[in-house]
Amino acid sequence: MPDPILKVDEIGVRFGDFQALTAMSIAVKPNTIHALIGPNGAGKTTFFNAVTGVRPPNSGKIAFDGHVVTKASAHRRVHYGMARSFQVTNIYPNLTVAENLRLAVQARHHSEGWVFWRSPAARGDIAAEVEEIMGRVGILDRAGTRSGDLSHGAQRSLEIGMALGAQPKMICLDEPLAGMGIDDVHRTKELIVSLKERMAVLLIEHNMSVVLSISDFITVMAQGKKIAEDTPERVRNDPAVRQAYLGSQA
């Protein structure tokens, strides 16, 4: 059994007097899709923010790939191999798809201290990588399109592509299917499944049929706490999970 790439132990997040997260723990294994679900306000985004360094927790511990990152900056976490789709979304709408991706790939080379990326050979490597990413996320035919002119679905694909430019060990996707039409949902679902060949995927997603069909593990949250964690099959039949969802709709 491989060690988890992400290990979160009993973290808590408080906003003033409000305890938004209480003793949340999770272990994400390499090359798996681990989904985080729960009714609105359950604390999923707060948890993501704690994991990715947007808002570090008030208590508990977070380890990523063997490094304790509980209080580390978002930048340091990226350096260790954590990516978050919208965080690297600094998509420049006036640049083309290929130009945006080139910036993402170059940023990685730069942070690796590889100062020769301006050489013709390195430029060739970067161009090949950009092309490979566009192929993977399904926007190769949009290489020359101004990013601001992309459809919503293609823009989300570009966001994921930008995150892939960092060659992460884990990618955090916050509602990647939100606002997508049926075709884009299907394509993005296939893309997410393909990601786990190379990395772990931590996913917040409200589209339950997709979550149940692609996840290896599901953690269910309600009111800032973990209420269940299991395979999709078992989570689907868990009475506490049904109660949490029904309760939220009442």
Ligand SMILES: Nc1ncnc2c1ncn2[C@@H]1O[C@H](COP(=O)(O)OP(=O)(O)OP(=O)(O)O)[C@@H](O)[C@H]1O
């Ligand atoms: N900056 C903040 N200050 C105060 N309360 C906050 C803050 N951010 C979130 N909360 C509260 O923390 C709780 C958890 O919110 P969070 O956004 O993490 O839930 P969520 O599970 O992501 O919900 P959704 O599915 O609707 O996105 C909510 O009650 C929310 O109002």
